[in-house]
Amino acid sequence: MGRQGLMAGYEDLVKKILRIRPELSEEDLERKVEEKLRSSPMLSRLGALLLLADELGALEVSDGSALPFDLSGFTKVSSLVSGLNDVSLSVRVIAVSPLVRLDGRAVLRMKVGDETGKASAVAWEQKAEELATVGLSPGMVITLLHAYTRSGPDGRPEIHLGKNSSVEVVEDTGTLPGVESFFVPISKVSTAGTFDVKGTLLMLSEPMPIQTKSGTVNVVEALLADEDGEAVLVAWRDKVDLLTGTLPGTELMLTDVRFRGGRFQTTVRTCVAKVARERHELSRLMAGSKRLVSDKLLRVLDVVKQPELVTLVVSDGVWVYRLPSRSMVGVEVKEGDAVRLVKGFVSERDGRKAIMTPEFGIKVVTGEDARKAPSVDRRRRLADISEEESDIIVEGVLQTKTPLGAVETRFGKAEKISFWLRDGEATVLCSAWRSKAREIDSMPVGKRVQLRWVRVRRNVFGELEVLVEKDTKVVVLEK
Template structure:
């Protein structure tokens, strides 16, 4: 709408799930986190009768989702040091973050808004309650993004009424933290330790912890960073961070910063879930700003070098098996202290990964922890032969992903267990070169479910889609860097959604023989955007086309 036009706010639903562009989970306002990709929407309302007040800005910010799936990793004791006293840590300037990561629930903190108010009344009197409540209203007026609970924690903490509430502070969970808190205590399990890292003229160390409600980076500077890095902390250990404060991170999330008097103590293992319950074992994993997962490295490409800011950086492509689902990962040498930190057919714990366009990438805070050796039978599981093309390559599936394969395999429908193999990266595809295998009699492997056309996202690859072929173009030839190749364009419709598709080479010739209106299933296709930024499905020569009745 044009700027300055009045808005009828009587019909607006002000909760976070009410905006048509935001995902809805049907859970109400702020009592539960949204369960889909986070968006940030800034809206300016100009009210006709504003009683002298300026128009208000607000930014609903759904939080990230932290999934917990099964995994395996041994828990280790804290070691010889029972406590890290960080009294020499350099104090950082406070920076209030008005955004609520997740509104605390009464069940999460063990207390409610009224319970905290009543506790302040009993300890400090009615005047303290009046000051706190007035401060809550003022804080909400200054920033309408705050919930009353979040504003209560901020105001009561600033006025010093929560400093004696040791029981309350010790019960704070990572997923319930808000920005601007001091003297925070949390209990979590270590996912990784990174550092010391050079940031300008200063040293920094990062301790990544999780408690089941979320994950967070604990940041230390200077001599405290050296102490954290040399503490011997390892993935799987339970720790308690005492006397930290929350700050906004560069990506809009939250961090815990250690101050003078902060310390890290050994915690009882029963105080926090086991590590196998804290990391992702399924992909795609949702919309966390930083992703922590356990995966098996099944393929590694050679290292390539890039020049950036006057430096040469190395990067390797890695293929991961996350509970059988194959995921692409870019491993940067400056992030993981050398791209040789990974090894094929080995289980790793990888933290602080960035997810974008269906692929993963390491970040400066990524920690790599080697877990245990693995093998093709464990990482890939039973494989069913979908198509048998000796001269072109076979298409296999383990029920979660499609794989391109070479070598001698049985005919379509057979199920095999691969004992020896290797993955080779050629162009944009990974090929499984099969060595030894055994055939599994009577075993069944289901077909991966087709992705609904409405759920397609840029970067998806190796997936299946199905729909009715409409508006098919004539088979034609275009000139490419490798010569003239056949191509064909068409629309795929599910009845509710239509998607533009383009097929190449053998796939184009195959689709040209399919009549319009036929229902087809396209296997091993990828989703990308064209030069106009519109989404399209690309059917490669390696893809498979099946007509369905």
């Protein structure tokens, strides 16, 4: 629908209202339109007039004239293709992200849908700033006028809103599907891919700083559940702010999250919508959780300290867990001590277990409680390594090693080194990457070393190989 058509539609609708409501003058009607615009800045003049027409009953009374424009003329989401230069849609807002700046340009992302499907929408520059000030929220029905489409990163058509586009909030007539119908329960996702999912928040970890190639970024993990299962969500960078402060029992609806290795992770395109749930629903989901843990005594096997994060390697007598905590920075704790887990949840990645906690979810204990804490011996002789396992301690003489090399990975080039440990008659192949590769490269052959918290996996040749992890401790036993 072109701009001239919209203007003609406005004038025709004014005439129709005045015919049906002769007690109103055109000045009265225009004054009411102005009042609507002041109370709802998101509306266009046509949108405000439509609401007035509905309130005055002009849309329900037939005087022989047709509605000045045809809503059926809007493009359906399922009909979108990349490369359209002028397209208009009537859609429901599924989720909206806060305004961000990319290379200095204002960007606002949202997900919208109708009865035929859903699509990502991106507003740029001034249009993004306009939308950020008026408070779009999930559930609203809007019309997107004079948008254009481009191919998104996943190859699907994406709606773009530029300076010539307009967005109108319109009445929800109930013809479009509800917000929740656009999301898949987390328990229904089992294959790798990108999904729009929903689940109830059971617990949120405290933010943790993580070192990446681009610097230090914040990460939080969240335990989500529905009636049929539970899963861990990892939120990165600015998505941490979308979850911070969210109360347990809130249903989270997240767009464009990636599922891989049994966990969900946010992407740059993730938007979040939130709905509060009844407390009894939260209690039922928490009672059925297999990941939640509380009031648990743990023995400290090791302490890995970073400037803004302390990771305790702990055991409950059966399993070894990583227990990362920002609130434990500066707290005196060492190998052999005992801690009490106040509350947390188990998260797994690559066969290794971690316990994620909210702030101050760990306490150091002493006295009788400390003596009761269980322990476990994770030392393995090289000769006894016969199967894959994680978080073990091995030691031996650094017999030989390859030159430090660079390997292409999906994350770019990474340094790698292979080396062999010998203990008596047993020799085992080991490998290390990145900073650990450089650490091994700096050690002279012939030194006896202990590798704490390594994994044993079969390599492409079917041989068992010791993998040095990024948090593996390399200890030289002989000077």
